[in-house]
Amino acid sequence: MPATFSPVRSLLNPKFDGYKFAPLEYDEVTTHYPLEHKLSQTNVSGRAPLSFQEVQSRVLHNHLVVCNGTRRAVYVDAELKVIGVDVDEATLQPAFRVLSELPRPIQSVEAETLQREYPSAAFVDATSLLVSDGYGTLYALRIGDTGSAELLASYELSIPPTYESARPSVPFRLHQAVSPDGQGIVAVISSKHYPKNAPEPQLKSHKVSPVKFDIWGVRIGLPISVSPETQPLQILWHRRGDDVPIYAAYDASRQAFLFVGSSSYLPITTEPAPSYEPSPDELAPIPRAGENLEGTPQPSVPKPPPYSWTQTSDTVTVAIPLPADTPTERIKVAFGPRTLTVLVEGVPSAPSADVPVVVPRFTLKALWDGIHPGTSLWTFDRAAEGAYGVLALHLDKAHEGTRWPQVFATAGTGADEEEEVPETLDPTELYAIREALEKYTAALRDGTDASGLGLGKGIPTLAEGERDDELDLSVGRAACVTWVGVAGAHPAAAHGDDAPLEVLATPFPGAAARPSLVAKNGLDGVVYVLQDGASVEAEVPRWTHSATYSALAFVLASKRDTRFVHHVDGRAVFAFESGTQDLGGNVYIYLGAGPKENWAKQTVLKVGGGAAGALLGVGLVRVQDKVAILCLCEGELIVLHGVL
DSSP states (O other): OOTTSOOOGGGOOTTOOEEEEOOOOHHHHEEEEEOSSOOOSSOOOOSSOOOHHHHHHHHTOOOOEEOTTSSEEEEEOTTSEEEEEEEOTTTOOEEEEEEEEOOOOOOOTTGGGSOOOOOEEEEEETTEEEEEOSSSEEEEEEOOSSSOOEEEEEEEOOOOGGGOBSOSSOOOEEEEEEOSSSSEEEEEEEEEOOBTTOOOOOTTOOOOOOOOEEEEEEEEESSOOOOSSEEEOEEEEEEEESSOOSEEEEETTTTEEEEEESSOOBOTTSOOOOOOOOOGGGOOOOOOTTOOSSSSOOOOOOOOOSOEEEEOSSEEEEEEEEETTOOGGGEEEEEOSSEEEEEETTSOSSOOSSOOSOOOOEEEEEBSSOBOGGGOEEEEEEEEETTEEEEEEEEEBSSTTOOOSOSBTTTTSSGGGOOOOOOOOOHHHHHHHHHHHHHHHHHHHHTOOSSSSSOOSSSOGGGTTOOOHHHHHOOSEEEEEEEEETTOOOOGGGBOTTSOEEEEEEEOTTOOOOOEEEEEETTEEEEEEEOOOSOTTTSOOOEEEEEEETTHHHHHTTOSSEEEEEEETTTEEEEEEOOOSSSOOEEEEEEOOOTTOSEEEEEEEEOSSGGGOOEEEEEEEEETTEEEEEEEESSEEEEEESOO
8 A cells, every 4th residue: 555545553443343234214215206308328339349448437437417515416318418406405306407408419430430438527616517428529508597508618629649649539528627726627538549550440359459548638718708619628738547537536725636547647758667577597498298497496495484473362472583502691672662672692683504593683663562561571491492592572462452463563564674474373272273163164064053143054055156255355446546737747756556555435426525535454444535735746645544444345345236336524435236127226335433333334225226227326415414315317316315
């Protein structure tokens, strides 16, 4: 995990037990509103096959756009009508109106080879809206309190030759639109890159070439000049990456855009990281069957760890091998409340022919947890291993019952090049664990109740053959964070391509809060909130750990049809299923809990599928002290209220 994303241990809860189901009365927290103007997720067509990234981007596309901090939202229906949604402040009832009807372009044979995008929109403010039709045209609308919106102008992206595109204009998707200085609008759009001299796609072939995606920063001057003619967009900056961003936000304090995607987004002039080329000495021939190129290989002896350790509920014992003739007066050990010092004079700290063991030297080494220095002690047993003795350090835990995953705080993190040493179990304890596991697996095989709690006989029939431990651990999306100044600045220290995050959830659209992410930390989901800063050129943006959703990664691993996963600060995480005519359509709500609480609440509600159709978009609106969740399906708008 990047250094800018560091969890705070006091906010983690290793003693968390799980989530308890807290049912809600469905009719009291949900309201259904049929749509006169319906959506469709099958209106994207083209003659070229889609890459995996394009398919994934379309599946995760949010068709509902909420204006931050307001009760206004929009979507584009199957007939390219821009539909406005205004939520009543008193009743939370939505009112629908047609803001504009976008013209449907006439596609030429050449243009049909391009896969068009879903229509997308972005609010500049509550009265200014940009809408992309998915074919390659951007429209600027002015929204009033009632009636239709005023169509001000239309724009298209004209790609200069310097960007090495085989197409002068391509379909694009709209991500963000802001007015940082009041003199113009800066919009962020993404499009698929069509390289020059690329082979034409084969209609009957299932092979898809690797793709790249362009991120464009374009500017529209204010006030917008009303014109019936389509105008070219002014390109401010350009980036290129391997995928469409899964999250984009604007940070006003830094005057910069934030992009979260599976790769970093870099200027095309930036040299990619050099690929590793092995030297001739590192190349080894591949032997044929039965061939031995080097004769009988000598078995390598693994290097012993610098120490071994074990623990009980109240102590940690560390064993360090030393030459048996080491005088005790040369052994210096000092215990601190959170540090340990071990120095052995006259013994080399590196292995040699005479002293093959490695004698570690610890100077004020930070321990994983606190100890009681007054009751901690050390002993030296000269006859323990014949030619070698054992220096045993007995550390009295400050927090009895807390299990240490490692001895030192920096072990295995790369600091000081120190390796992580796994705990050495006592043989009797290991035997007891094995015996318990054998009894448990035998009970599962023969159908007896292994727990004695009446929980059933073995694995349920429906679950037989369905367990996949590797799949259960793969949850979240590996993502890198990239910063781009509003005018195109690209500081080298403001992207994290070397250490991607595992992102579990992004902020709810329309929440109007600071940019934040829920990242995977073991089985937990850690909420990181972006702190204000001067600029991306002056410092690396800092993220702070504000809350923890314990075991969130574990519970999300079982959700196979998840379409959107969003969080509301540290209050709750919502995992939405897409839903079909017959299956799915649920939202799983996991409420936050404090670091000292062993249980948290969860609930499940039906928000899609059946007559409502598939879930295509979600958003959040705040009405005074109330929160309403808008769930846009193909045939209905479902409003959740009173769930937080």
